[in-house]
Amino acid sequence: MKSIFTLLFSGIFILSSITTNAQISTSTGGAGSILPNSPISNTNVGIGTINPTATLDVNGDIKVKNAIFSGSSLADGQTFIDSNERNQKCIVFKAGNLVNSNNSRMMSFLDFPASNINAKSMFWFSIDDRSDNQRLRIYAETGGSSTFVLNNKIQQEFVKIFEDGNDKVFMHFPKPNSRVVIGGFGDYLLEHKFVVRGSAKIEGNILTDSNIGIGTSNFVDGADTYRLSVKGKIRAEEIKVYNTWADYVFSKDYKLPNLKEVEKYIAENGHLPNVPSAKEVTEKGLELGEMVKIQQEKIEELTLYLIQQNKDMEELKAQMKKIIEKK
Template structure:
């Protein structure tokens, strides 16, 4: 294991002896270099005579750059994950949160391929003082990458994941998650909704799939006892509308009750509309159902066709009757003419 700490200081490191600032080493030296409280302690301390690390500074450090190298080779072996985290830790900053591994709030670890990790990887995390991770970033060498945000109970509420093949996923797994684009989460009209796009439009170049309903200009999807998948408050324009419904071919069944035209005339006089056709009042109050209305109109077209067929048969019969009458008239004319000729 190679440990190297290189600090390139900007300017000089100023020590104020009146404030008891000093450099201490194992044996000390000149007046400004004091011995450690324990002479066998060969660590270097600044602001302390009992340094616990190779270099321990009690106070602030000003520098242009800090470089920290700690890289264990691939193929390393660890006793457990705690041993791995301690040995692979490069940065360990903030309040002590876990005395078991001396872990602090912010940490960066550089894991080699080992008996615990199939691929080398790095990890960056920020915890709170309750030892709960709140931000986590991990990435494998030639593999997956993950960015995760967690709440105070260690429940993930946002994750961005790349599976190592170029496929990227973003998830917000908590049931009460909301996404507001172009505005803020306290936008009152958007409070009941999971996704809000405010002050702008959305372009979706694929299919929109839902197991619920879609409202345009309205959030009301019921009309009386009926519920609708698509509800529009306003006009709808389309090049074509396709409706699936039953059809009116029952009119051509032999047992269909085709009312005589006299009965139809009587019904119209009493009701002001055709039989089995909704009235103007019904359409005004309940609306027009395209599929059902198309079937009713087809029913009337087919009934009208049957009436025309009936009238055509009657006309054909009258035509034959007139031909027969004309034939008989011609025969009578011939007989009268022959009778008159015989009397001359």
């Protein structure tokens, strides 16, 4: 392309050496086609115009090998037979190899007026491969939406960014093997769909239908799978746990162990009944909700023991009072 424009401007330099302030007529060939501008004080070069407004002003198409340029534009309110006619009449730039029988080339830029085909004026830019598969397209409406699309080799979308003209934006990666890596390259941590190397802040809710791991990717412990797994310490102002509670201790049919049975159990096992041993906690961990319930169970059992002891003490006091009164 650089050599093409070098030849083009070299030709312009030669023409300007023949006559200054020149306009090149497009009617007939030969030296007679080089005419003075009107007004003659105009020092620009024009092709197809006698009053060029730029250093080189071309009224009509510029055709270079494998490229077509057009400076024409259609006013809004046009009527076209179909989209093919619209496309042919709205070409601004085409370049690259021919890719189909409609004389389409690999790169296209079109300027569409508002018409019976599209309600708003818009531009269209696309790049195809040599098999006539569109790989990139960008288009936007005047005062309206904007769209950027990348397609694969069979013209399936794998990236799309869309803005509706009112600041509502979405970006999607519809292919199941899509990945996003921020702060690294695409081959970093291949097992993850979304990777951020560095701090990330989300001002809003984070929702997942799966599990969350902090410092670990292991969510299984024995037969249980945990929604949240943390390797390290957890600090919180408050933790709320939903679990069953120990009020069954106060049920009439609850069998409260007598203290001799409790004493014997402790002597044999080294811990309270229904309470995990130190070895079990070390090996299997501690279920917070279940442990709080067990502790509540023991508190309620202790309360029943105290109530019973208080009754026994009151009875002893009454008996002692009777003995003292008899004396």
